Amino acid sequence: MNSVMFTLVPIFIGVVALCVFGGIFMTFITAFRHRGTIQQITDEALRQSRHRAQPPEQNSSQPRSxxxxxxxxxxxxxxxxxxxxxxxxxxxxxxxxxxxxxxxx
Ligand SMILES: [Zn+2]
CATH class of the missing domain: 2.30.30 (SH3 type barrels.)
Structure with missing residues (x-):
């Protein structure tokens, strides 16, 4: 009985550790893969906010706004x-x- 426990516990710990490190590894892989996409989204948002900031400047040049x-x-x-x-x-x-x-x- 004792020998069975000593065999199963390390296997159990190993499986849990594998799941934990696998999860961390997958998170890094996902973050790395999406890094370019996140950068694109940020650039797009910055570009859109600049576009939105420009029209009021053009309107302010008109006397009747x-x-x-x-x-x-x-x-x-x-x-x-x-x-x-x-x-x-x-x-x-x-x-x-x-x-x-x-x-x-
Ligand atoms: Zn007043």
Whole structure:
């Protein structure tokens, strides 16, 4: 009985070790194989973010854009911040006094 245990336990440990190292090895292989793909995805994302960053620069050269910089609050006269959202009907909320104004008024 004892001899059987002494034979089986090392085999069991060996099988477990093989599975663990095999898993680590496969992870490295997969990471290595996908490294080029990940790099391509990163490059593509960078290129797309650059493309997305360019159109606003072109729009800013046009005098009539949806830029909020030309408008000011009716109540306190503060200029609209760049992040101020203007509704399709022209309403916007002042970032300083929190009151609503209209760009067409
Ligand atoms: Zn205001």
């Amino acid at each position: 949806s830029s909020a910089g030309d408008y000011a609050c009716d109540h306190c006269g503060a200029a609209l911040g760049a992040g101020t959202e203007i509704s399709p009907s022209g309403d916007f909320k002042c970032g300083y006094c929190d009151s609503w104004s209209n760009i067409k008024s």
